[in-house]
Amino acid sequence: MSSATVLAKAEELQNIARSISEGQKERADQERxxxxxxxxxxxxxxxxxxxQTAxxxxxxxxVTLDTSGFDAARSKLESKSRGGLPSDRAFLDAKRALEAFTNELSTSIKQSWKEWASARIQEVAPAQFxxxxxxxxxxxxxxxxxxKANASRPKVDSASIVTFCSSRDALLKILESAPDDAPEDLLELIHRLEAGGVTLRELSDADIALLRKYDQDIWFTVTRKAD
Known part of the structure; x- marks a missing residue:
């Protein structure tokens, strides 16, 4: 084999090796x-x-919260993608910005939700029940x-907000028919009657009048005791 042929063969092998190396680099870049x-x-x-939760x-x-960090992080990545694929640094910066936004907003949502939900619970008077x-x-x-359960969840999500608000709306609707000024005497009397064993003799005229005044007499029946 002549020296020219050997040189040509060497150059061919060198080109193949370079092509393989470049191909491997391209694959590595693609994987990255x-x-x-x-x-x-x-x-x-x-x-x-x-x-979306906010x-x-x-x-x-x-309750409104600042969500501008989301668009800022996304725009930053888009601006660095106009000349081609973003660099590793651009990807990492975008990831960190999005994660920081997520953590900050999650904390704000949790604090705001707890304050608002707790205030709504305080507005309800269980004694009316x-x-x-x-x-x-x-x-x-x-x-x-x-x-109460949805207000105290460690993680606030859309489901807990929707369920809480739906429960509150339904509860307020029910309480529209409950007297706002139910006296303590009425509450104690209802507890006595529901505990059972109260005879008609043990009920005073004032007790019966109190039940009738607040339309509670329709919930109780009088039966004769068996001997």
Whole structure:
């Protein structure tokens, strides 16, 4: 084999080696980009969830929170993508910005929700439940407990906000028929009657008049005791 042929063969092998090396580098770059895209996509999804929760919170409660950090983080990545694929630094900066936004907004949502929900619970007077009919009283109690449970969840999400507000609306509707000024004597009397064993002789005219005044006499029946 002539020296020229050997040189040509060597150059050919060198080109093949360079092509393989470049191909491996391209694959490595592709894998890097795909990995970074997945990381940013995950961070973006988490940020979107918190943004949507904040919007729902504002719609249901009137409490507004700053969500501008979401658009700022997304715009930053988009601006660095105009010349081609973003660098590793651009991906990491966007991921950190989105995660920081998510954490800050999550904390704000939790604090604002706890304050608002606690105030709404304080507006409800469970003593009014006693003046309701048995079925309504049970429903009112369940709705009230639902409100307390959703107000104290460690993680605030759309479901807890919607459930709390729906329970509150239903409870307020029920309480429209309950007297606002139910006296303590009425509450004690209802507790006595529901405990059972109270005879007609043990009820005074004032007790019966009190039940009738607040339309509670329809919930109790008089039966003859067996000998």
């Amino acid at each position: 980009v795909l990995r970074r895209i997945d990381e940013v996509r995950t961070a973006l999804q988490g940020a979107k969830v918190q943004q 919007i729902l919170l504002a719609n249901r409660t009137g 006693v003046a309701l009919g048995p079925d309504e009283r049970l429903e009112a109690t369940q709705l009230y407990e639902s409100m």
